Amino acid sequence: MRPLAHGAAHHCFGCGKANRSGLRLNFLVSDEGLIVCRTKIPARFEGPPGYVHGGVIATLLDEAMSKANRACNVIAMTRHLEVDYRRPVPLRSTIEITARHLKAEGRKHFCEAEIRLHGETLASGKALFIAVTKQFLLSRTKD
Numbered sequence: 001m002r003p004l005a006h007g008a009a010h011h012c013f014g015c016g017k018a019n020r021s022g023l024r025l026n027f028l029v030s031d032e033g034l035i036v037c038r039t040k041i042p043a044r045f046e047g048p049p050g051y052v053h054g055g056v057i058a059t060l061l062d063e064a065m066s067k068a069n070r071a072c073n074v075i076a077m078t079r080h081l082e083v084d085y086r087r088p089v090p091l092r093s094t095i096e097i098t099a100r101h102l103k104a105e106g107r108k109h110f111c112e113a114e115i116r117l118h119g120e121t122l123a124s125g126k127a128l129f130i131a132v133t134k135q136f137l138l139s140r141t142k143d
């Protein structure tokens with residue numbers, strides 16, 4: 001595994017180093033394009049007492065799948081996201097998030113992701129991403 005160089009925006013809520021209130025996730029990538037992130041989610045992201053908020057769980061899966069696209073040199077925006085919340089995800093425990101790119105059909109990219117603790121799958125997700133250009137992303141930047 002090696003660190004993923006993804007060139008994402010520094011203020012990204014998921015992975016931006018400059019976003020002090022964000023998740024500041026770091027990602028590794030294998031030679032096969034498998035994305036791995038090991039992290040502890042801080043208490044400020046609480047939903048149910050002691051557990052990660054469901055919206056944040058969706059973010060973790062989405063962010064990891066976005067990185068699976070980046071590992072394929074694809075910049076893409078999430079068009080459709082499904083999440084299975086199988087077990088609550090505890091705060092402050094080292095969880096493992098994995099994601100992989102499954103297939104491309106033109107500009108459509110299909111990915112899947114899981115969150116595990118001690119090998120047990122706590123949440124999983126699938127998403128459809130639509131490839132966009134860097135110029136397109138920047139053209140939507142406000143102010």
Ligand SMILES: CCCCC/C=C\C/C=C\C/C=C\C/C=C\CCCC(=O)SCCNC(=O)CCNC(=O)[C@H](O)C(C)(C)COP(=O)(O)OP(=O)(O)OC[C@H]1O[C@@H](n2cnc3c(N)ncnc32)[C@H](O)[C@@H]1OP(=O)(O)O
Nearest residue numbers: 006007008009062063066075076077078079080130134137
């Ligand atoms: C500033 C930094 C620059 C440097 C950048 C470098 C690296 C950055 C890396 C990545 C950057 C990207 C995001 C990073 C941010 C966070 C990471 C997580 C990802 C996100 O957080 S990102 C935010 C949430 N995301 C959105 O904010 C998207 C809002 N959206 C749109 O802006 C448009 O949607 C757009 C432009 C994407 C496409 O627009 P569009 O008009 O071209 O296409 P449309 O949407 O109509 O659909 C396309 C095809 O999907 C089919 N389709 C739809 N639903 C389906 C389903 N359920 N099943 C099967 N097919 C389905 C349709 O049927 C059609 O298929 P067909 O083309 O064959 O007809």
